[in-house]
Amino acid sequence: MNYIEKNKEYIELAKSRIKQLYNEKPKLFIETAGCQQNEADSEKLTGMALDLGYILTDEKEDADLILINTCAVREHAELKALSHAGRLKHLKEIKPSLIIGICGCMVQQEHRKEDIKHKYPYVDFLFGTNMIFDFPRLLYKVLTEKKRHFFVESYEENHGEMVEDVPVFRKSTKTAWVSVMYGCNNFCTYCVVPYVRGRERSREMTCILSEVKGLIEDGCRDITLLGQNVNSYGKDLENSPTFVDLLREIDKIDGDFVIRFMTSHPKDATKELVDFIAESKHMAPHFHLPVQSGSNRILKAMNRHYTREAYLELCGYIKKVHPDISLTTDIIVGFPGETEEDFQETLSVLEEVRFDSVFSFNYSLRKGTKAASMDCQIDEETKKERMGRLLTLQQRISAENNAKLVGRTVSVTVEGDSKADPNVWAGRTEQGKIIHFPKNGIPLEGGQHVFVEIERAESYTIYGKLK
Ligand code: SF4
Structure with missing residues (x-):
């Protein structure tokens, strides 16, 4: 289903409610924990919020709406999210109009939903991983009804509908996450993901190809395809295209770009996939x-x-x-x-x-x-x-x-300033290794593609000079 079609009633309602409530554009602060799938969800939530009339802020204190997108894979991540939520209490006291929402994998679990309901009374709304595409409706309800909302449905109640053409706000124009499927069927005994993200659902190949083509036309050069187990891609689609079929089609697109993917389950990773990476033009x-x-x-x-x-x-x-x-x-x-x-x-x-x-x-x-x-x-x-x-x-x-690797010249995507030294660029090789090289007054920008000769190497970082 298309985003506008799905939300046509609520997009306009939410926009006009926001105009009524705020004299100037309200500000959104969003915090994301966990994996790349959560990052990709936050990019969609931000895109939808901007479309409804919000602007982004990096300062919690300035925000009119705070969203915390949580992870449930480890207890540490949950405790951190709860401690962040705890620190928002005083902001709500200073600014009672502030709206606080918690979403993502953690709140998809009944016991955490109950925790927040009872121990964090200043949190205005919760919504689960399968309701992200309903954001305009959920927000409209929060903005109009003077009560707390707990929009969490199990994947048995709500089958995790997939919605296309959702507005996406990407921090970088050069790198992008593209979800190819959602959910997982594997039930590894330690993992909560199948319970909080439901069963596997693959996006139609045509929708993925059109998103990837659009990104490349806009100058993106590093695209990571996301799924909990990308090797299962297509099993639920008509004609059952495989993940390699999808990669083959993406590889045919012209342009200067690399494709990565994660995550691949060893039980399903095929030699065909390995062979394809070797013969492709664009696979990292x-x-x-x-x-x-x-x-x-x-x-x-x-x-x-x-x-x-x-x-x-x-x-x-x-x-x-x-x-x-x-x-x-x-x-x-x-x-x-x-x-x-x-x-x-x-x-x-x-x-x-x-x-x-x-x-x-x-x-x-x-x-x-x-x-x-x-x-x-x-x-x-x-x-x-x-x-x-x-x-x-x-x-x-x-x-x-x-x-x-010392002595080799490698292709590098610039990421930005090194955290340790503003006179040094940090980048990533096509293999995904972090590389640092001096700026020497040469103007570069994030996402730019350069060649660097490796001069020195440590366990986590390699060092070189621009060629
Ligand atoms: S394949 Fe990955 S996401 Fe699925 S259950 Fe196993 S560890 Fe969790």
């Missing part, structure tokens, strides 16, 4: 393939549906087809029942594959998931100690991998 030489654990016993308990051997075979194939590709992964440390032997098997996967980087997380118990009720939860001290060893090992491997 980067493959993020979350292994989570190197132990078959733990992989089974996680319901991951692949073995350590199958994973290593796939990585071997990727490296054979693309010797220069950057392989990265996710690891969960301290899954229930993880023994020292299991953990050693995870470390040995790091040694064997030699990933460029690893996103590692201590297991976080998520209410309602199968792993939450498993025996043998690992204590925090053990998780911390194992995490320390994993990070030390990966630091060495990343440094060794990066050292091999």
Whole structure:
């Protein structure tokens, strides 16, 4: 369904209500936690709010509407969102007209919805991940009815309708997230995503292609396709196009751009996909393939549906087809029942594959998931100690991998000033590595494409000079 069609009644109503309430354009402050999918949702929420008459502010204190888009993947992210919400109480006291909304994965969980309802009475409204496209209606209700609203429906009640042509506000004109599908069917036992984002729904290929073409025509040169498991793309569509079919069509578009994707589940990543990356014109030489654990016993308990051997075979194939590709992964440390032997098997996967980087997380118990009720939860001290060893090992491997790049000239997308030194540019290589190089008075701008010769390398950053 089209955005205007879906919201035609409420877009005009919300716009005129906003004009009635405010003498000048009201200000929106939006804060986003979590993954790229949440970032992409916030870009849509911001786009819709600007379309309704808001302007953006970076200062909470100036805002007329504050939205907190939350994550539920780890407890830490939820506690952080609740603590941010707690700090808004005094703003509401100073400015009673301020409207506060909390959305995203955290509030899609019944117990968190109840928490906010009862412990945060100054929060005006909540809305779940499956109601984002209803934003004009939800906002209109909040602006007209003098009561709190809890717009959270389960995915059984609301099937997570997909809406096209939604206004999107992108911070950068050079890089973009494009969702290709929503939801997940995999039910990994530690993960709350299938409960808070519902079952897999793929966007029509024609809609994705038209969005990508529009971005490229507008000068975008780095596009990341998003989905919880992009390899499942198309299974629910007529004629069941595959993810590789989608990539092939995108690759035919003319222009100077690179395509990335995330996330790919190892059980569904095919050799056809690996081969296509090698033959394509536009695919970035980067493959993020979350292994989570190197132990078959733990992989089974996680319901991951692949073995350590199958994973290593796939990585071997990727490296054979693309010797220069950057392989990265996710690891969960301290899954229930993880023994020292299991953990050693995870470390040995790091040694064997030699990933460029690893996103590692201590297991976080998520209410309602199968792993939450498993025996043998690992204590925090053990998780911390194992995490320390994993990070030390990966630091060495990343440094060794990066050292091999010294002397090469690589293609880089400029991101902006280095945080550490305003006289230095920070950029990203096509493999996704962070690179710093001196400005030397040369004017560049974010998103610009340059070549940099690598002179020095550390575990997380490489350094070079403009060619
Ligand atoms: S594939 Fe597993 S980890 Fe990824 S979103 Fe789905 S359930 Fe969660």
